[in-house]
Amino acid sequence: MYYLVGISLLFATLYAVNLAASLLTTFVWRYLSDAAVDWNASTRSNLIFLFRVLPLTIAIIVTFGFIVPAFVLYEPATPEETIGLKMAAIVCISAFGLAAAVYRIVASWWQTRQLIGDWMLTSKPVEIEGVSMPAYKLRHPFPVIAVVGIFRPRIFVAEQVFSELDKPELIAALSHEAGHISAFDNLKRVAMRVCRDLLVFPLGKSLDNGWLLAAESAADEYAAVRGGSGYALDLASALVKIGRITPLEQTQRLPIAAYLIEPDDTSLAQRVEGLLSFAG
């Protein structure tokens, strides 16, 4: 009984704090997002990432830093009160929510692993000038340029991308990918997904979408700042070319990765415009 009361308290605090803080960050972002359009993309993506992971972080600190020690110190080992219906309901709902979240996290990890395994079967190693990480030439209907993995990143480039882009465009596109690596975007993607799944409630979609757009623009900015106006123009033209050969209907599932163009990227025109302003 002692442990059951403790666990229900732990779950209840974790969920309540996470939910309250998530409501707060979503609300604050709604007000900030208009002003954030004028910020540079990396500041915007960093702030959104913070807003997405802060609620769970605060919830964990409050629960394990304050509630658990307080419970251990002050709650008698043989409490007089019996566990109420409300408490039992909290435990059931929380345990179910947690199990569902863990299932979703493991399933998406497993799926990405399988999809990358499939990619490896239809690709062969390739040397790309200026790229030090392992690179693979991939046969795929989607014009993939993507970095997969967090600690040992690998880059995959689809065959049609090699034939479509000229050398400066390819270099600029790879520089965009280097931007994703230097910002640890794949790690952030996983962290945000875990936070979203653990929240159980479908809250913070505007943050997820905002982050995706900001992270793409930030990687564009990285390339433009590194390579100057030449890179910005080459990257803009690479985006247009790849956008043109992207199939309208994307039926195949793609693994979680940092792409040049996300499968459902709707911000292509905006990104090209951003790059042109860099070049101008």
Ligand SMILES: [Zn+2]
């Ligand atoms: Zn990208």
